[in-house]
Amino acid sequence: DIQMTQTPSNLSASVGDSLTITCRASQSISSWLAWYQQKPGKAPKLLIYRASNLERGVPSRFSGGGSGTDFTLTINSLQPDDFGTYYCQQYDRSSSFGQGTRLQIK
Amino acid sequence: QVQLVQSGAEVKKPGASVKVSCKTSGYTFSDNGISWVRQAPGQGLEWVGWISVYNGNTFLTKDFRGRATLTTDTSTTTAYLELRKLKSDDTAVYYCARVRNAYSESYPLDFWGQGTQITVSS
Numbered sequence: 001d002i003q004m005t006q007t008p009s010n011l012s013a014s015v016g017d018s019l020t021i022t023c024r025a026s027q028s029i030s031s032w033l034a035w036y037q038q039k040p041g042k043a044p045k046l047l048i049y050r051a052s053n054l055e056r057g058v059p060s061r062f063s064g065g066g067s068g069t070d071f072t073l074t075i076n077s078l079q080p081d082d083f084g085t086y087y088c089q090q091y092d093r094s095s096s097f098g099q100g101t102r103l104q105i106k
Numbered sequence: 107q108v109q110l111v112q113s114g115a116e117v118k119k120p121g122a123s124v125k126v127s128c129k130t131s132g133y134t135f136s137d138n139g140i141s142w143v144r145q146a147p148g149q150g151l152e153w154v155g156w157i158s159v160y161n162g163n164t165f166l167t168k169d170f171r172g173r174a175t176l177t178t179d180t181s182t183t184t185a186y187l188e189l190r191k192l193k194s195d196d197t198a199v200y201y202c203a204r205v206r207n208a209y210s211e212s213y214p215l216d217f218w219g220q221g222t223q224i225t226v227s228s
Contacts, residue, residue: 001168005127043201043218045141055216073113086158089149091212094165095141097151 006098014106023071024086032092108132110219128185128202135183139205144198156211
C-alpha cells in the first residue's frame with residue numbers, strides 16, 4: 001500500500017500570505033496526485049489533479065507541483081475563504097489519502 | 107449539473123448491516139466510476155473502494171474485503187455501499203464520489219455526495 005504523508009499537520013497564516021503544503025508518497029506515484037479542500041461539515045472539493053492541473057473553477061492562487069514522491073500545494077495571496085483542511089490523494093495504485101493539513105486564518 | 111445525493115443518517119447496533127445509497131444525476135452514469143470514502147469523527151479521509159458502473163468491476167481496500175459490497179442500479183443511476191458486521195469503529199461519515207474515468211479507480215474524485223453519517227452504538 002502507498003502511504004501519503006503531509007506536512008505540516010496544522011498551519012496558521014494571515015490574509016495575503018503565501019504558503020506551501022507538502023505531501024510525500026512512500027513510493028513513486030509519477031504525477032498521479034490530487035489535492036482537495038474540505039470545510040467543516042462539508043464534502044471535500046477537488047482543487048488540483050495530476051499534480052499540477054487546476055480543476056475548473058478553482059482560483060489561480062492555488063497551484064500544485066512535484067512528481068515521483070514529493071509534491072506541493074501552494075496558495076498565493078491567502079483569502080479568508082481558504083480556511084479548512086487540505087488533503088493529498090494518490091491514485092497511482094488504487095487510492096489513498098494523506099492525513100490532512102488544517103489551515104487556520106489568523 | 108452533476109449531483110450525487112446520499113441517503114440519510116443511520117444508527118445501527120454492533121453486528122448489524124447498513125446500506126447507503128448515492129443517487130446521481132446530471133451525467134451519463136456509466137461514463138464514470140463511483141468511489142466510497144469515509145471519515146471517522148475528527149479524523150482524515152479513508153478510501154473504502156470503487157465500482158465501475160460500466161462493467162461492475164469493484165475494488166475494496168483490505169479493511170473492507172469480505173465485509174462491504176459495492177453495487178449500482180443503472181435503471182435509477184444509484185450506487186450503493188453495504189457494510190456488514192458493523193463495529194463501533196465504523197462510526198463515520200461515508201461519502202460517495204464520482205471517479206473521473208469509467209474503467210479504473212485510479213483517477214481523481216471530481217464530484218462528491220453530501221455524506222451519510224453512520225453511527226454504530228449499542
